[in-house]
Amino acid sequence: MSTFDRAAELPHDLTDDLVDGLGVVRATPLGGGDTASAFRLETARGTLFAKTMADPPAGMMAVEVAGLHALREHVPEFLGVPEVVRWTERGIVQEWIEEAPDRRPPGTEEQCGRGLAALHRARGTAFGGLDPDLPGRIGSFEVDLSPTQDWAAFLLDRRIRPLLRDAVRSGRIAAHAEDLLEELAPRAEELAGPQEPPTLVHGDLWAGNRLVDVRGRNWLIDPSAYWGHREVDIAMMLLFGGFGADCLAAYDAEHPLAPGWQERVPWYQLPPLLVHAVRFGGGYGDAAVRALLRLRG
Template sequence: MRADSLPPELVDGLDIGEVTPLSGGDIAEAYRLATTDGPLFLKTLRRPTPDLFEREAAGLRALREHAPETLGVPEVIRQSPTGLVLEWIEESPRRSGATEAELGRSLAHLHRATRDTFGGLQDDPGGYLGSVAVDLTPHDSWPEFYLTRRLEPLVTRAIEEGRISPRARDLLEAVAPRVSDLCGPAEPPTLVHGDLWGGNRLVDTAGRNWLIDPACHYAHREIDIAMMHLFGGFGPEVYAAYDEVHPLADGWRERIAWYQLPPLLVHAILFGGGYGASALDALARYA
């Protein structure tokens, strides 16, 4: 593939020798750029939704600012409305118990980054989960934020697009009066990755963990823990080490499905399939 077929604002002046398409992305196209200064990673979308890559870049910068030295986050080299150029991470397929434990400790330290309100970075009212726009207007109450900024809009959209049964609205109305109890003990607004499934964690050839593709905002930290359980990919050492550094509140395991509702609803909206049924089952469990 030729470099001149990529967005010029992302590649001009990089002295690219070879462009290699990469697989694995559900939304954007991804490429490895071989340059005279070493390899880079480029992701692009020809018709992106507004501010999609701007917000991803802001999330990467926030993670780099607050992550401990043991947790890598790619540097943003270039950004534009159509994509990002990032530091290249040379991956290793190996996952040792020590690597998993280090991820748990590192994530626990990252989750020490807090502020006064739940919502977007620097009070940014907009954001994305995947490519689905979400409202990140700041709020003092986590249960109210979770109900009104997450569950209600996503359930409404999933119903309107025929991705979930209209029964989901009735189930949500049934759980709404109990949302404070279902959200668990109060915790401070914590910087979360926001989309921490196994594919958004890399391990490099030196055994260092890296986080990519964030949907960063300030939320209850169990949002990340629940997402990590949704599709697997993390060893038990992660959670044991996390708990040693920053123990989770009692009952967190019972809240995993509760906090998996937003990604299930987003997946239902984007991909259909059985995700809507899984979200409906989770709502029914708590109703």
Template sequence: MEEDSLPADLVADLQVQRATPVRGGDIAQAYRLDTAHGPLFAKTHASPSPGMFEREAAGLRALREHCPEEVGVPQVLRESSSGLVLEWIEEDGMPARQTEVALGRSLAHLHGAGSGPGVDGSGTSGDPVGFGGLAGDSHGYLGSVPVDLTPTPSWPEFYLRRRLAPLVTRAVGECRLDPAATGILSELEPRAEELCGPISSPALLHGDLWGGNRLVDTTGRNWLIDPACFWGHPEVDLAMMQLFGGFGPECLDAYQEVSPLADNWRERVPWYQLAPLLVHAILFGGGYGAAALRALTRYR
């Protein structure tokens, strides 16, 4: 692939010698850019959703600001409405025990990043203004599915009304989910506080932490990529990590050494897996809608 096939605003003056397609997810096209100064990573989309790459860049910057140094987050070198250029990570792909321990500890520290300001934070790029988007941003994406990030001081209200209800409505409307899910969610709403579990202040979340969004480099260091960051409940990230696998038991053990989880957290795992299951039902169909309905039904 030639340099002039990539968006000019991303590659201008980078001295790209070759662009090679690499794996980069189901939404964007990803490339290794070999340049005169070393390799870089680029991702682009011919028709991106509004603000998609800008919000990813903001999430990467927030993670870089708050993650312990043990965990790497790629530096954003270029951004535009059509794509990103990031530093290149030379992957090894084989997490060892110490890699899992480092991730668990670092994730616990990351989730503590919002514990000081609480829900009345100042609204700077690093502080939560409630449960919701970075710096009060009201729009975001899970994959390519738009989600409402309008901040609210109540986590149960955010999770039920901003996250689950719109996703259930869309999935039902697109015939990806049994319409019974709408009534079940309404039945559960009065119990939202109980179902969501205790939380005192917002945590900075990766927001889409499945195994493919954790890389391990040739030195054994963890890297977090492709975030869908927002301020929310730490158990959201932990539930996502358990949905598709890819993380060793040492990771969760190390997390709990730093930040012990609340009572009955395991009972809430399917509750917090609902949102990604609904997104997958919308995007891919298959058995994801049935899995989401089963998760909802267990809480009746």
């Protein structure tokens, strides 16, 4: 048993099954999460990071842990993925990453691009989830991750259509967006791009899920990983910014993207835009409509 006084020293989010035995002497709350609580833990084994949720959807933590394990298995040595120290259905403890100040060392962007190119060479046998015994989830959203060989249909029927339907039903996007999508549906194979084998994707690769440590090493965190198409990650990287031109140039030099990938970006950005529309409202629904209009031409 650990020796701390729980009532005096630790938030109740940090339950015994998550932290007992780690020798936690201090837990400092961290900001930044919109659905979870985060903590810096000072422990007998050094500094660790903990993320907790009071009532997460079933299997959500297990899916994230599986994603972290898969990424660690397939990234090159110079691209980091945090080690999972312990996890429960309500939380994860993992190694601490000491982030760099705002100024990043030269070459950081190129290293990031090269590392992602190496990750995207990992091959699966089918598009879908990492483990058939885990529930189908992308973050908190329930999705169908059963194996399939048809990527274009996977993207249209398991991602874009259901999310757009949810956005319309919740009033987050104009109803005519469904008509726009049905105009585009016959072009689903074209919009998904040339066929590629299933690739391990991070699944939520915005700038906040890529860290750079004090030594200039890039790290990938908080994955929603599955076997998909690498343009999923590329489009997400471009949606909110935060990745330099040198990153994409290095990626394309190592693992060239298929011709026309820039024109496909709006199609691949629809799922994250619709997720954000459902969750946050604001201008995300309008942005999704603009993407549909661009694709319609």
